Amino acid sequence: MSLLAKLDQSVRDFGGLIVSCQPVPGSPMDRPEIVAAMAQAAVSAGAVAVRIEGIANLEAVRPLISEPIIGIMKRDLEDSPVRITPFLHDVDALAKAGADIIAFDATFRPRPVAIDELIARIRYHGLLAMADSATVEEGLNSHRQGVEFIGTTLSGYTTAVTPDEPDLMMVSELSGAGCRVIAEGRYHSPELAAQAMAHGAWAVTVGSAITRIEHICQWFSHAVQR
Numbered sequence: 001m002s003l004l005a006k007l008d009q010s011v012r013d014f015g016g017l018i019v020s021c022q023p024v025p026g027s028p029m030d031r032p033e034i035v036a037a038m039a040q041a042a043v044s045a046g047a048v049a050v051r052i053e054g055i056a057n058l059e060a061v062r063p064l065i066s067e068p069i070i071g072i073m074k075r076d077l078e079d080s081p082v083r084i085t086p087f088l089h090d091v092d093a094l095a096k097a098g099a100d101i102i103a104f105d106a107t108f109r110p111r112p113v114a115i116d117e118l119i120a121r122i123r124y125h126g127l128l129a130m131a132d133s134a135t136v137e138e139g140l141n142s143h144r145q146g147v148e149f150i151g152t153t154l155s156g157y158t159t160a161v162t163p164d165e166p167d168l169m170m171v172s173e174l175s176g177a178g179c180r181v182i183a184e185g186r187y188h189s190p191e192l193a194a195q196a197m198a199h200g201a202w203a204v205t206v207g208s209a210i211t212r213i214e215h216i217c218q219w220f221s222h223a224v225q226r
């Protein structure tokens with residue numbers, strides 16, 4: 001059975017939770033062995049896949065879990081706002097470190113490497129692709145190019161203001177157009193994640209609400225101010 005067919009089966013059997021194990025950069029939690037422990041804990045509790053940033057973290061996680069890993073590389077570029085897996089050598093390094101799925105910034109913003117070149121490189125390694133999109137048009141563009149997973153990851157992050165709520169409309173529109181949608185971005189509660197599924201998501205990626213202790217603490221800390 002292909003990895004895609006297996007994942008479809010896992011989502012049917014166990015539900016569509018993907019956990020992004022990305023600590024706050026520079027946090028005491030920002031260590032490969034802790035990221036690996038987070039990933040193990042997530043899959044032991046029902047996550048069907050994990051999303052991991054960076055080669056050191058990926059290399060730490062890979063030997064410890066058999067569930068699919070969505071690999072990304074984040075970079076801060078001087079001449080482009082694109083951060084997630086901008087380069088072909090990022091794809092090569094993620095493939096070598098054991099990613100099953102490689103996610104990349106699929107926005108229409110100025111970028112160092114064209115979207116179709118990134119997709120071709122992911123295919124060269126025989127891996128599945130995920131398009132981190134900010135708009136429906138961007139998601140559909142990658143869908144037309146055969147990208148298996150269309151993420152709402154970047155909705156709200158290419159505009160001046162980031163809303164508090166996740167973009168459920170984008171989930172509905174992309175799933176209505178036949179995309180395998182991964183709802184991602186600001187799904188901070190089980191209720192919101194369930195709403196994504198009700199809006200047609202194939203799966204939901206949750207990051208901060210599960211794996212960023214500082215964010216979760218701030219939410220509670222603000223809630224208990226006198």
Ligand SMILES: CC(=O)N[C@H](C=O)[C@@H](O)[C@H](O)[C@H](O)COP(=O)(O)O
Pocket residue numbers: 020022072153154157184185186187188205206207208209
């Ligand atoms: C915009 C961007 O760079 N998003 C990143 C993508 O990998 C991560 O920082 C997010 O944590 C991830 O998408 C999950 O989202 P949330 O943490 O809201 O559950």
